[in-house]
Amino acid sequence: MEKQLITVCIYTENFVGLLNRVTTIFTKRHVNIESITASKSEIENVHRYTIVVKESPSLIEKIVRQIEKQIDVIGAFYHLEDQTVFQEIALYKMDIENVYEAKFKEIISSHHARIVEIEKNFVVVEKTGTKADTDALYNELKPFGLMQFVRSGRVAITKQRMNISEILLNNRK
């Protein structure tokens, strides 16, 4: 099957070393991780990893089962591009010199980006969106003296209901 971007969502206990245990399952099969984020989830004391990979769904399905089998993993799922709502945040550090050009302001507003910090020598622009969105802004800002660029991993919400609470409840004998 074609390789495609897949978002893997993993609900876990918050234990030291667990992320390592999970990532080795990808690396064992030579699957490169495009991005990874860890945060709390909607359930108290349950953490959530969002891992994006470019792979065939059939392989990811096997990997997800091997992840789910780990003792401290509560549930693992994978989603194709149209099954999630996802965003990334990008920060752009811009040289102060060009910031006052009219074109610069225009770019910021047409991209619905915002300036989050103004310092003596630079400003920091923030844009949240898809990779394509933040890339587009990147290309436009580049000529204006892009001093630093950084983009977060993807965070994603699934369209489908997640039944983590039920899983936890059902496992209480």
Next chain:
Amino acid sequence: METQTKTKTQAKKVKPTAVRISGAEAVIKCLLEEEINLIYGYPGGAIMPIYDELYKYQDQLNHVLTRHEQGATHAAQGFARVTGKTGVVFATSGPGATNLVTGIADAQIDSTPMVCITGQVSSHLLGTDAFQETDIVSISTPVTKWNYQVTKASEIPEVLAKAFYIANSGRPGPVLIDITKDAQFGEIDFHYKKCKNIRSYFPVPKVDLEQVKDAAELINSAKKPFIIMGQGVILGNAENELKDLISKTGIPTASTALGLSGLETNHPLFVGMVGMHGHYAPNLKTNECDVLIAIGMRFDDRVTGDLNRYAKQAKVIHFEIDPAEIDKNVKTNVAVLGDVKETLKAIIPLIKKASHKKWHQEFKDLYDIEFMEVIKDQLNPKKEGLTMGEVLEGINKETNGEAVIVSDVGQHQMFACRYAKFNTTRSKITSGGLGTMGFALPAAIGAKMGAPQREVIAIIGDGGYQMTIQELGTIFQTKVPVKIVVLNNSFLGMVRQWQELFFDKRYASTEMVNPNFVKIAEGYDIEAQRVDKREDLQAAIQKMIACKESYFLEVIIEKEGNIFPMIPTGASVSEVRLK
């Protein structure tokens, strides 16, 4: 504050259940709570507080000092495989801990319940490259079912309770608990509660009766059904259920290497072993059956050969406890998830009585071909050199299939799998998934301690023997009466065979110049004998079996014998070669 005053007032009325002890003593008490009375291990600086407690509890806990930490893991595995109980290992930090890795990996891939407890440097030294600090938790992560580093004494009871629960529930496996030295010295109020549930862990999938029904339908309509059983049948204590199923249906049944002895060798429906050096019939018939019923096995590549040409004609039913195994290698039509004892029990009433005489006869006919082409020459060789097959057959004669056969890795291992006979379950112990040379000698020690009433015979190659030969010291010290048979072909025979067949006989570094093994055994006060003539073989085996103590028998085997049948790597099971 509030809880404190409460316990104080309570303490006056009822005897307190908690006692204040050190973390190290807590470790020992946890083991006792888990009814552990045997530990294999090796001391060192970072685990000394625990060993010190062991000294106090030596009337309740037997610690076996192996001669290498790897030996401790394999001994624990041998014990676990023969008893079904959890094997326990102690080791110190740094090199002690890294020496465990091979055995842990072996236990992981062969689903053996084991808990390893390692000492670690004090928590304030963690991450500083302190003396004998290794990050054993990271190192062991990919080869453990679970692992955890304890840095506070108060964590010990709960973490160890979890460790024992995880190691021996669902699909068993190894757990490593790393305990810092300060946690061993720290004090706690000890009370122990066995772990029965972990909210994120689902050891046994619930049986889905729809899956059972679908499987039953497939089996009932099958014209040429074929069962391959694996170690899951043994781990799930489902030997009788399996027997009920095949007796009712007359389905020919083969085993993987690790499933051997789960069904007795002389069962009329047992058709041998599948895989690279398995039997002719079950390999060929895998690609002719119409319904392939896999029970507690995982379609390892040594079983399947080329997956693109494996059982493509068949509908596949997979009885399995681990959802990650479903469709991992072979796409199934019906997956029956759950505890195999339960799922087999559920399916038997839905199965129609049947007999597949003609189909079964086809297996027998193929066996006859294999017998004429391969087996006959092994059992009654016309050549001068002794064969491994005749040694195994000689052992069968003396033990009547009642012995536990522990084999190492190589040609002799495959001969042991193919030629040894078994009447009872948990009688064939070998390193299957990892293929760890050096496994057998320490594993046999563990097996004999786990089943002292049984005859335990280690079958080892001259190569693998020298990988853990130091465990003769453990035998010497504990007087554990294991029987050691070294099949000496003066070669790393299995590798040599591949060099012969696939590398134009370029024997790169496979010839072994061996020492006097008999003298070595005698140095450890083990009665020893060397046989190089056919006419002496049976008497030597007899003598070994009659001996009440440990015994070493070296048999000089023809140097360039091969193990056949064989499925070359990358070939299909249909291409199994008889020569």
